[in-house]
Amino acid sequence: MLRNLELKQGTVQTNVAVTEPCSTIPTTTLQPPEIIMLTQSYSTIPPTTPQPPAITTDDPCYKCEDGWKQHGGKCYFFSTSKSSWNESSTECITKGGDLVKIDSSEEQSFLRIAIQQKIEGYDDFFWIGLTDSAVEGRWLWVDGSPLNEGLTFWFSHEPDDWTGEDPGGEDCASM
Structure with missing residues (x-):
């Protein structure tokens, strides 16, 4: 049974072997005409084992990596490094x-609760992916x-160009 057939840039290697799995039949080396015939006849060899189904973060069986929080089909990492x-x-x-x-008030609510559990001081905040x-x-x-x-889940004046710490104003959003 042909297990692996390698093609490289349109040329077929001449040392492809035919073997039966778990057999005592000696390996046979194919010559180029046989390789071309096998390539033409078996160009779409089915996989020997079924492919696993694609798993997304929406899948209820999906588990985020350790240290990440799962919510709404996404995985979140809350870094506490300054x-x-x-x-x-x-x-x-x-x-x-x-x-x-x-993307939603529900997501922001989840983030707000998760962040509140991590905040240690009044000046702690977490950057989000919004910038001007x-x-x-x-x-x-x-x-x-x-x-x-x-979007109605932002305060009416947010995001803004707060100048409290930098007279040039802020360019990045945080929670």
Whole structure:
């Protein structure tokens, strides 16, 4: 039974072997014409084992990695390291994610509760994936999509360009 057939850039290797699994039949080396025939006849060899079903975070059986929280089909990581928005974004990317994009009041409520459990002081906050650093006043999520101004779960003046700590104003959003 042919187990593996390797093709490289349109050429077939000449040392493909035919063996029966668990048999004592000696291995036979095929010559190029036989390889071409097998390639043509078996170009779509079915897998020997069924492929596992795709698992998404929406799957109730899906489990996020240790240290991550699952909610609404997503996995969230709450880093308690003190860092800038850019450093936080980089940390998220190295973990295979990005700063959070909040799409609903339900998601924001989940985040607010989770964050309250992690906050230790009045000046603690968590960066989210919203910034107007490219164009002042034009708030974009990390995926490049604009902030939906119609969302009603933000306070009416948020996000803003708060100047309390920096006279130039803030460019990144936090919770």
